[in-house]
Every structure is written in C-alpha cells, then in structure tokens.
Amino acid sequence: MTSTLAEKAVVGRLVEFAYHRVPNTYLPGIITAITDDPASLRIRLGNARSTIAVRANYENLRYLDQVIPVPELPMGRFHPTVGHFDGNTYAGVAACQFEDEDIILVTADPAAARAALAAYFEAQDMDPDYDRHDPDRLELAWVVFEWEPEDAEHPWLMDFAKQGDDMAIQIHYLPA
Structure with missing residues (x-):
C-alpha cells in the first residue's frame, strides 16, 4: 500500500464504493477494519450488516475526507x-x-x-x-x-x- 493510501485507509474513514458490474453507481460506506491480506480493507456499505473486502487501491473506491467512529449495528x-x-x-x-x-x-x-x-x-x-x-x-x-x-x-x-x-x-x- 502506498503511503498516500495508507494515510487514507483508516478505520472510520467514509468512502464511496461501486461494483465493477455497476460502475458510476457509488454506495456510501465506512472502513470498519484493516487486515494483512491483499483485500485488506473491510467496508460496510450503507446500512448493510455484512462487510466487503477490497484492495486499498480498488479503482471504484473513493476516499472521503470524514473519519468518524464506526457506528455499532443494532442487535x-x-x-x-x-x-x-x-x-x-x-x-x-x-x-x-x-x-x-x-x-x-x-x-x-x-x-x-x-x-x-x-x-x-x-x-x-x-x-x-x-x-x-x-x-x-x-x-x-x-x-x-x-x-x-x-x-x-x-x-x-x-x-x-x-x-x-x-x-x-x-x-x-x-x-x-
């Protein structure tokens, strides 16, 4: 991961994500965890209860400026x-x-x-x-x-x- 991405890829960073099959349809999300595997970012999209794993340099991932505490999901x-x-x-x-x-x-x-x-x-x-x-x-x-x-x-x-x-x-x- 480049140093620029390492600075942006932090837990709590708000992001926008688009799947390859629906480009230009960005969904709001938040980075919930960072791991050591190649798809190192765990991102919760919208109010979904599951996370997706993506590379920090995934082309359809936009890093937003805001970093907030990761909201707890209701149980x-x-x-x-x-x-x-x-x-x-x-x-x-x-x-x-x-x-x-x-x-x-x-x-x-x-x-x-x-x-x-x-x-x-x-x-x-x-x-x-x-x-x-x-x-x-x-x-x-x-x-x-x-x-x-x-x-x-x-x-x-x-x-x-x-x-x-x-x-x-x-x-x-x-x-x-």
Missing part, C-alpha cells in the same frame, strides 16, 4: 421493513423465500397474503404444483425477527413465536 429483535427483504414486494407485500424454500409474506391479512403469493409465484416463474408449494398450506403465524452479528451468514433470523412475545408480529408462512 436483538426488530420489526422488518421492505428494505430488509432487499426491497422485494409482491402485490404490495414484503416477501422472502428461505434456503429451505419456505416462503414468508409479511402481512396478517389473508387476502393480501394470497395476492402476494400469486404475484411471487408469477415473478419467480414458479409452478406451485411442481415447486412443492401448495397455496392451501399458507398459514398465519406469529414470528420474531432478530439481527445476527455483522459477519454472520445471514443478516437476520426469523423464529416462530407466540402472541404477546416481545416484538412478535403476524405473517403468513408457506412451508415447502
């Missing part, structure tokens, strides 16, 4: 928003499919859940019969969402809960 339970589902909405309802292929629809309204599920199937080009998703198995459930540590495999987890549990909300759940 514990939270109420999800559309942003927690990468902005994915179907018929106006936030939706997510997990690795085990279960689907959640963040609404307590059965009609809205069914409309969102139909829109989700269409958008994902899924056939409910072929893809093992029987819409008749859609069920209302109480759940809680909880943040995972910053470098966890997933930013948050969902667990089933009971009415009255701290931060529990109702969603519609479709097991695979």
Whole structure:
C-alpha cells in the first residue's frame, strides 16, 4: 500500500464504493477494519450488516475526507421493513423465500397474503404444483425477527413465536 493510501485507509474513514458490474453507481460506506491480506480493507456499505473486502487501491473506491467512529449495528429483535427483504414486494407485500424454500409474506391479512403469493409465484416463474408449494398450506403465524452479528451468514433470523412475545408480529408462512 502506498503511503498516500495508507494515510487514507483508516478505520472510520467514509468512502464511496461501486461494483465493477455497476460502475458510476457509488454506495456510501465506512472502513470498519484493516487486515494483512491483499483485500485488506473491510467496508460496510450503507446500512448493510455484512462487510466487503477490497484492495486499498480498488479503482471504484473513493476516499472521503470524514473519519468518524464506526457506528455499532443494532442487535436483538426488530420489526422488518421492505428494505430488509432487499426491497422485494409482491402485490404490495414484503416477501422472502428461505434456503429451505419456505416462503414468508409479511402481512396478517389473508387476502393480501394470497395476492402476494400469486404475484411471487408469477415473478419467480414458479409452478406451485411442481415447486412443492401448495397455496392451501399458507398459514398465519406469529414470528420474531432478530439481527445476527455483522459477519454472520445471514443478516437476520426469523423464529416462530407466540402472541404477546416481545416484538412478535403476524405473517403468513408457506412451508415447502
């Protein structure tokens, strides 16, 4: 690392970062750590809960003038928003499919859940019969969402809960 970069590459430095596949679309970030490996900078982009590793001389990395304390990420339970589902909405309802292929629809309204599920199937080009998703198995459930540590495999987890549990909300759940 050159001395100029070494002076700029400090924990807490605000940066702007663009991926090669979307050049000139810079995202705000902050340097959270510096390591000894070639991709030595760890950068948290926006409000993401995971960091990316980049070289200090990466061509689509802009160093800004401000250096601030690295903000702590919230932990514990939270109420999800559309942003927690990468902005994915179907018929106006936030939706997510997990690795085990279960689907959640963040609404307590059965009609809205069914409309969102139909829109989700269409958008994902899924056939409910072929893809093992029987819409008749859609069920209302109480759940809680909880943040995972910053470098966890997933930013948050969902667990089933009971009415009255701290931060529990109702969603519609479709097991695979």
